[in-house]
């Protein structure tokens with residue numbers, strides 16, 4: 219029997235977040251660090267990786283609100299290019315970053331076909347996006363790509379107050395889809411948040427492994443797919 223619900227991660231599953239992120243970071247950095255240049259922005263991005271990750275973790279676990287997240291991110295950039303973290307520079311960084319991110323968003327070529335395949339299945343499964351991120355940013359990106367119209371619901375951690383891989387997050391997705399865990403499939407690129415989280419809650423999970431990497435854990439290797447299209451085929455044929 220095909221899956222009755224298919225849940226998709228968003229960033230780096232349906233769209234090239236990593237590529238868009240590079241572009242957006244460069245736009246933000248160039249706006250607040252005049253003369254930084256392409257090599258400089260690459261260095262700056264690498265230098266900010268760890269502190270940005272820490273800020274992100276604090277944000278998704280509820281320790282920071284969205285304004286504080288952006289203030290922290292901009293501060294890391296500004297301090298490294300020798301500028302004070304003035305409120306107007308923080309805002310300038312945020313504005314340039316978010317505008318560039320939105321302007322550069324594209325679905326992966328296989329993602330449109332995958333959604334089309336799922337929407338054409340009989341019976342049609344419930345399709346939903348399960349994404350960790352700030353409410354306004356993620357919602358704006360989803361709308362920009364038309365994913366709000368192509369899916370039944372979009373569960374954004376920033377709206378819900380819990381995030382992948384927490385069980386409460388996946389339980390809420392199952393509740394909204396009105397299907398039991400055994401009839402739902404999670405498709406995502408992140409072994410910890412997408413795959414381990416879904417499996418802990420009893421869902422099937424397909425690891426989107428575009429790069430053909432070995433399974434890093436945790437647990438036994440899950441079913442994997444080289445594209446979202448292949449992952450959707452698995453969900454429709456195997457569950």
Ligand SMILES: [Mg+2]
Pocket residue numbers: 227228229230231406407408
């Ligand atoms: Mg992802």
